[in-house]
Amino acid sequence: MIDCEYNKSFLQKELKRLQNEILKTQPGYLRLRLKIKSIVLKSVIKSLGDKIEHCGWKLSKDSRFCAFHDPNAIKGKPDQRLVKELERWIREKNEDESVERIAAIGFNVPIIRLKNYTFTKPVTFALTKFRKAELPIAIFNKEADFQGAEFKNADFSDARFEKADFSGATFGKANFQGAEFKEVNFQGAEFEEVDFSDTR
Numbered sequence: 001m002i003d004c005e006y007n008k009s010f011l012q013k014e015l016k017r018l019q020n021e022i023l024k025t026q027p028g029y030l031r032l033r034l035k036i037k038s039i040v041l042k043s044v045i046k047s048l049g050d051k052i053e054h055c056g057w058k059l060s061k062d063s064r065f066c067a068f069h070d071p072n073a074i075k076g077k078p079d080q081r082l083v084k085e086l087e088r089w090i091r092e093k094n095e096d097e098s099v100e101r102i103a104a105i106g107f108n109v110p111i112i113r114l115k116n117y118t119f120t121k122p123v124t125f126a127l128t129k130f131r132k133a134e135l136p137i138a139i140f141n142k143e144a145d146f147q148g149a150e151f152k153n154a155d156f157s158d159a160r161f162e163k164a165d166f167s168g169a170t171f172g173k174a175n176f177q178g179a180e181f182k183e184v185n186f187q188g189a190e191f192e193e194v195d196f197s198d199t200r
Helices: 008-024 029-048 080-095
Strands: 108-113 129-134 139-145 150-155 160-165 170-175 190-195
Touching (some): 008 029
Parallel strands (some): 129 150, 150 170, 170 190
């Protein structure tokens, strides 16, 4: 496995940076958002810090991160190798009986397209940044953890969630039209443009 700096220690340093930024920020909306981010980050470190997974290649040889965690993955034209590898990785984990949870923590996802796909295992996309997430009619049979995730464009129309956690998530454009939630948490989430019509 190649070296990747995105790990529990990396997240702990990021938490310390956030806490220092909070101290320097005047009370108000920005400080509130920073506090929410730090709360989510602390929760992820505590419960998932040792479950961070990586891939075996890099987008560039000079990168400090594996391809899944490389911040450049969501800039410019999407790397089709990465798009295909992410989807292959998710499907493989979902079908592997020895895997208890799909742990895509802190990934940088240019595009994910899993229309009408069924997640049979708990899945974690905590702290993951999605430029485009196309998951219409997806079925999440177990827990779906999107704590602190960032979505520029997300389509969850007609998706079904057994138990979903979007606490502290941020959304640019989001479509949840017709989605069904048995249990959901949007505490501290932020939306620019969202459609929740016909959700239940």
